[in-house]
Amino acid sequence: xxxxxxxxxxxxxxxxxxxxxxxxxxxxxxxxxxxxxxxxxxxxxxxxxxxxxxxxxxxxxxxxxxxxxxxxxxxxxxxxxxxxxxxxxxxxxxxxxxxxxxxxxxxxxxxxxxxxxxxxxxxxxxxxxxxxxxxxxxxxxxxxxxxxxxxxxxxxxxxxxxxxxxxxxxxxxxxxxxxxxxxxxxxxxxxxxxxxxxxxxxxxxxxxxxxxxxxxxxxxxxxxxxxxxxxxxxxxxxxxxxxxxxxxxxxxxxxxxxxxxxxxxxxxxxxxxxxxxxxxxxxxxxxxxxxxxxxxxxxxxxxxxxxxxxxxxxxxxxxxxxxxxxxxxxxxxxxxxxxxxxxxxxxxxxxxxxxxxxxxxxxxxx
Numbered sequence: 001x002x003x004x005x006x007x008x009x010x011x012x013x014x015x016x017x018x019x020x021x022x023x024x025x026x027x028x029x030x031x032x033x034x035x036x037x038x039x040x041x042x043x044x045x046x047x048x049x050x051x052x053x054x055x056x057x058x059x060x061x062x063x064x065x066x067x068x069x070x071x072x073x074x075x076x077x078x079x080x081x082x083x084x085x086x087x088x089x090x091x092x093x094x095x096x097x098x099x100x101x102x103x104x105x106x107x108x109x110x111x112x113x114x115x116x117x118x119x120x121x122x123x124x125x126x127x128x129x130x131x132x133x134x135x136x137x138x139x140x141x142x143x144x145x146x147x148x149x150x151x152x153x154x155x156x157x158x159x160x161x162x163x164x165x166x167x168x169x170x171x172x173x174x175x176x177x178x179x180x181x182x183x184x185x186x187x188x189x190x191x192x193x194x195x196x197x198x199x200x201x202x203x204x205x206x207x208x209x210x211x212x213x214x215x216x217x218x219x220x221x222x223x224x225x226x227x228x229x230x231x232x233x234x235x236x237x238x239x240x241x242x243x244x245x246x247x248x249x250x251x252x253x254x255x256x257x258x259x260x261x262x263x264x265x266x267x268x269x270x271x272x273x274x275x276x277x278x279x280x281x282x283x284x285x286x287x288x289x290x291x292x293x294x295x296x297x298x299x300x301x302x303x304x305x306x307x308x309x310x311x312x313x314x315x316x317x318x319x320x321x322x323x324x325x326x327x328x329x330x331x332x333x334x335x336x337x338x339x340x341x342x343x344x345x346x347x348x349x350x351x352x353x354x355x356x357x358x359x360x361x362x363x364x365x366x
Contacts, residue, residue, distance in 0.1 A: 001065025013055030017046035032068035066112035132210025146172035153239035199234035258308035271321035327359035
């Protein structure tokens with residue numbers, strides 16, 4: 001196996017591959033990247049057996065072949081070489097010689113035939129979506145996913161396709177984000193899948209071109225996405241996502257209209273003196289006035305008043321300040337609309353105009 005490649009051509013695909021590979025592996029070969037060179041293409045593959053990324057680079061190899069090399073070491077060598085450097089890659093028995101300029105590096109290899117195959121079932125559903133639209137949908141929901149929750153269906157993202165509509169939902173049980181948009185084509189089917197947390201994070205990193213198209217295929221067990229010269233695959237969470245629609249079917253107080261930046265800054269300042277573990281702040285809302293207050297076990301107290309637009313009965317409700325800040329920070333508009341459930345069970349945070357996304361934060365007891 002022998003080929004010559006430009007460093008800049010190799011670096012970005014290799015970075016995408018390495019981000020999927022776990023640092024600690026039960027199988028040593030999973031720390032490697034599979035390199036397959038044929039007459040007109042170089043194919044790089046990395047996997048942790050739950051997620052896989054395959055990158056394809058146009059290249060005429062001098063000698064076709066396949067081998068696996070330590071992924072992070074190979075990436076570090078490429079990364080530290082000068083821009084536009086020429087890399088010569090040559091396999092000799094159980095070693096790979098990497099040469100560039102006056103630098104020579106020798107890497108140990110493992111046989112390509114021992115590299116585990118990523119099992120995928122037959123894909124039943126397919127649709128095409130703008131990558132920029134998908135990236136925005138992920139960014140507006142990703143922060144609400146649970147992390148290592150015993151309710152494992154929350155450690156991921158619900159992807160719900162209903163003909164021409166795409167809905168993404170994430171929740172950790174204390175807050176929830178919903179993104180609902182038009183796919184741009186009629187799919188003719190309705191389906192729900194849960195994409196695992198790591199897969200969602202890696203996919204968000206991959207989508208770096210808002211003008212590109214992404215082709216999404218999925219079955220009950222797997223999802224596969226074709227994006228430019230990359231193929232992203234992930235195993236799905238085998239569970240049913242809880243029915244969140246009931247949160248909409250309840251009476252609400254009149255909406256609160258407030259400047260996003262003022263609210264964000266006040267929450268940040270007041271939360272400095274909140275309980276470090278629970279981060280609780282209390283919102284006292286009356287006609288056109290919001291008071292944000294907190295205290296902690298050391299008897300420190302903070303309080304700040306904000307002018308806003310609200311007409312209705314007074315209410316007092318407490319929230320985790322970080323959850324509120326995450327939601328408010330993800331709004332694109334200058335104004336925020338906060339709508340509280342009449343039974344004080346939830347707060348909806350969204351933009352004044354018909355936005356594609358909304359955030360729901362559950363209250364806490366202080």
